[in-house]
Amino acid sequence: MTTIWTGLAIGAVYALVAVGYNITMAQSGIFNFTQGQVMVFGCFFAWFTMVDLNLPWWGAAVAGAVVCGLIGLLVELLAVRPVVARHGAHGHALLVTTVGAFVIILGALAATWGRTPKSLPFFGGSETVTLLGGKLSPVDLWLVAIAVVTALAMHLVSGRTSWGLSGRAATDNPDAAKAKGVNVTALRTTAFMLAGALGGLLGPVLAPKVGVSVSIGVSLTIYGFVALALGGFGSYLGCLVGGAAVGLVQASAGRYFGAEYPPLILFGLLVLILLVKPTGLFGHRGLRVV
Amino acid sequence: MSTRQRLSALALDTPAPAIAAFVLVALLPLFGLAGHWQQQLALIAIYTLICSGLNLSFGYAGELALGQVAVFASGAYISAILYQHGFTDILGGFAVAVCLAAVTGLLTGIPGLRLSRWALALVSFFYVLLVPELLKLFESETGGTAGLAGILAPTFFGWPLGTTGFYVVAVVVTLLWMLLQRNLIVSRFGQFLRILSASPTLTESLGGSVYRLRVQAYVIGALPAGLAGVLYTYLTGFVSPEAFTLHLLIALLAATVVGGAASVWGAPVGAAILVLGPLQLKSFEEYSTLAYGVFLVVIGTAFSGGLAGLARKLRDRVLPRPGPQGAGDGESAADLSIPGTRMVVAGVEKSFAGLRALSGVDLTVEPGTIAAIIGPNGAGKTTLLNLVSGLLPADTGRVELAGRELTGLRAHQVSRLGVGRTFQTPVDLGSMSVLEVVESGRFRKGNLGSLSAILRLPKYHRVREADRKAAVAALSFAGLEHAAAQDAASLPLGTRRLLEVVRSVAGEPSVLLLDEPAAGLDDSELRELGMLMRRIRDAGGTVVLVEHNVPFVMDVADQVFAMELGRVIAAGPPEVVRRDQRVIDSYLGRRGRREPADHELDPRTT
Structure with missing residues (x-):
């Protein structure tokens, strides 16, 4: 049972990364390579504000949301907008500029706060609780709850608000959406800001779980993508399921086979899902272009 | 043709200057090149190989392969393991590494390429996580985190290869790969890749399977990284997981785009900057990641051609390209059935x-x-x-x-x-000339002939000749033969629409x-x-x-x-x-x- 709780807790982290990916995918059709790295920035920033500046956790969360929202804005303005203007939203030039933005955030973190890992204790305590026969810490409970609430909220936002609905129109057919008066650029910018702000807001909860270190960006980026691919591109609830699946596989493979196996098994899972069901379990819109 | 034209054609349209440069570099030890500099140049050759693979898959086919460093690692480790087992021949190492690279490429390419370009980038990025775990898993062979040491003095057909011999092999192998790649780029396959990065739909309607082209470009792009791995092992005599990091991947990506992603000869320039440039200095170490990121963004948004693109623009301004031979040589329209x-x-x-x-x-x-x-x-x-x-x-x-x-x-x-077809809006094909655009209409006839193109077999020349003749005939069908050497993108819209028709006609x-x-x-x-x-x-x-x-x-x-x-x-x-x-x-x-x-x-x- 403890393994299941561990899996669900780390799965919640991946689900949150996937939700972040999905926001820009759903609103602009662009894959935001920087999402995982922005979340790492959120962790560093939470550490900085709570340990160095002694801010309360909610103050750190708000400050993190503002700063990471601005990072999202900068990524969109500097690495996405000029490329979309020149080559359109589906050219390969975007690949290199978003990877570049990922690298810049990584480099900035390493240059400012160094490569030695830091740690941030969870503000809600660290005494483990026993639930249904398994042990888990308060931060795990928080993460699972936050992931569920966030995914549900985004699901409702995308289906019920005009912002979410215009996003669907804009990704289905940008030209038609433009002709109907949808501001495609504004949708994209707000999506990047929202995804960034989400990453920053979560800093105080994420940092105690995943650690404060530049080396976690890659695994967040990749496992978040596996969660998205499993759950289905375009589906917020799918992110939740995908995240949980990745977390459970990781925890149980690590427990029963050894620490080297989870990445291999998850890689196999990703390859399998892309080959067998490219839309993911709940995706309605494939990423298929061929 | 005057001698001057002939000379300028030799300099501009053939790889002769690059060959000369490589041969000169290979001969440098004769002029007393010190060991340290031989090592630096061999390292440049190694990075050149990796960058040129990235050029093919990213620059030409538009697929970002983030697994290139993992393929590099696979080549390095496999040659080290072979060496430990007594197989010290460097050519054998190359052969095994190339096969392994192809498998590694296929494993990410086939699932990744069925989806969008993002999926491939992410699936191949996964290798960054996998490499250390795999090395740990096979610790008895790979030495785990400690790595393998003492892999020195490879042999070449049984002869021990000294430092200088190894240096020459590294430069020659790199040159050979570059020539093969250059031949591939100017072949039907390469032209298809250029069309593919502009429009998959057009590629399909010209008879190219988008999926197959993508997988091929991606897998071929992985091969030189395998070669580079072998060279790296014998250069350093030591492999460990620490050599194959995200940092190296980022640096190589940056070197590729700085040199010019959509160019064959940008790779050695980018690699040389990477090895000799200021970012290797200790004082810059902390900021190098940041600097690489800035390069990627700035070049990606503003100078997508990199240094090679700048050089090309400069060259076109100074030396206008000579027109293709055979254009307007009185081919009559009747030649086209x-x-x-x-x-x-x-x-x-x-x-x-x-x-x-x-x-x-x-x-x-x-x-x-x-x-x-x-x-x-x-x-x-x-x-x-x-x-x-x-x-x-x-x-x-x-x-x-x-x-x-x-x-x-x-x-x-x-x-x-x-079935030939035209589209309502002509696709902008960047720097392709009118003649090249029309030739692409012929690609649906016969196969791509990549192998004969790489090796320049007689069949390649025959097919090329036939393509060119048919293209010229199709152009004269529409009275456009005078424009053959121009960039297609520079034509007025009306002429480009005619050109769409001409392209289809060329394919009979x-x-x-x-x-x-x-x-x-x-x-x-x-x-x-x-x-x-x-x-x-x-x-x-x-x-x-x-x-x-x-x-x-x-x-x-x-x-x-x-x-x-x-x-x-x-x-x-x-x-x-x-x-x-x-x-x-x-x-x-x-x-x-x-x-x-x-x-x-x-x-x-x-």
Whole structure:
């Protein structure tokens, strides 16, 4: 049972990364390579504000949301907008500029706060609780709850608000959406800001779980993508399921086979899902272009 | 040709200067190049190999391969493991590493490339996480985190290879790879990749399987990284997981785009900057990641050609390119045969999300005729063309070409069976010349011939010669031979639309589908288009035209099909269709009742 709780807790982290990916995918059709790295920035920033500046956790969360929202804005303005203007939203030039933005955030973190890992204790305590026969810490409970609430909220936002609905129109057919008066650029910018702000807001909860270190960006980026691919591109609830699946596989493979196996098994899972069901379990819109 | 022209052609159109430079570098030890510098240059050669692989998959095919460092690691480790087992021959190491690289590439390429470009980037990025775990898993062979040491003195056909010998091998192997890659880039395959990065749809309609091209480019791009791995092991004598990090991947990506991603010879420049540049200095170490990121963003947004792109622009300004030989050498239009076949469309239906776009279309087009499809917007004309050319699957119904069923085939297969088509908006193909664009229309005939192109076998020259002749003939068909050497993108829009037709003609299609070729043409261009279409018909072609310019249609077509709401409502010779009451009511309106004199009248002015 403890393994299941561990899996669900780390799965919640991946689900949150996937939700972040999905926001820009759903609103602009662009894959935001920087999402995982922005979340790492959120962790560093939470550490900085709570340990160095002694801010309360909610103050750190708000400050993190503002700063990471601005990072999202900068990524969109500097690495996405000029490329979309020149080559359109589906050219390969975007690949290199978003990877570049990922690298810049990584480099900035390493240059400012160094490569030695830091740690941030969870503000809600660290005494483990026993639930249904398994042990888990308060931060795990928080993460699972936050992931569920966030995914549900985004699901409702995308289906019920005009912002979410215009996003669907804009990704289905940008030209038609433009002709109907949808501001495609504004949708994209707000999506990047929202995804960034989400990453920053979560800093105080994420940092105690995943650690404060530049080396976690890659695994967040990749496992978040596996969660998205499993759950289905375009589906917020799918992110939740995908995240949980990745977390459970990781925890149980690590427990029963050894620490080297989870990445291999998850890689196999990703390859399998892309080959067998490219839309993911709940995706309605494939990423298929061929 | 004067000597000067010949010299400039040698310098600009062949890799002769690069070969000379590489040979010079390989000979440097004779002039007393010190050991340290030999090592630095060998490292440049290693990075050149990796960057040139990235050039192929990213620069040309538009696929970002983030697993390149993992392939590099696989090459390094496999040669180290072979060495431990007593197989010290460097050529054997190369062979095994190349095979391993191909497998590694296929493993990420096949699933990753079925989806968007993002998926491949992420799936291949996964290797960054996998490499350390795999090395730990096979610790008995790989030495785990400690790595393998003492892998020195490889052999070459049994002869021990000294430091200088190794240096020469590294430079020569790199040069050989670069030459092979250069040959591949200028072949049909390379041209296809350039088209692919501009438009997958166009690639399919020219007979190239987008999926297969992507996988091939990606896998071939992985091969040099395997070679580089072998060289790296023997250069350092030591491999450990610490050598194959995200940081190296980032640095190599940056070197690739700085050198110029869509160029063959940008790779050594980028690699040299990486090895010799200031970012290797200790004082810059902390900021190097940041700097690489800035390079990626700035070059990606502003100078997508990198240094090679700048050099190309400079060269084109200083030395205008000589025109292709053979252009306008009095090839006559008669050289081009267009063996048209009968096309039958029967009972074709198609719905989009419940909306019926085509509800049972039947039409037959005979060879040697021009058939026009007219009708209001939304009548289903372009949908019909897309169905015939395989870009969309039909819900029911058949499409046949000379009795052969096309239904259910993919667009590239349909194209290879002889269906040529043009699009409403010509795709911008960057720096391709008019002649190259027209030659690409020939690619659907025969296979890509990549192997004969890489090795420059006689067959390659024969096919190239035939392509060039047919392209020149097709150009002269439309009176465009004078523009052969120009960049296609520099032509006015009207000429580019004609060029679309010419490209299809060069492929000697059994059926030619034209999607609104007359839109936006001025009167003289319209006359040229009409003349070109009649010549195609007279040469035996089957021409199907979708067009809104009614006077033009009535003038040029032998057979007119009027469509409305997904159905053919009238068919027959132009004079019959133009008097059909339903056609007049639904589409022609006032224009239809006018007397034939209105064919000089452009509908846009009415």
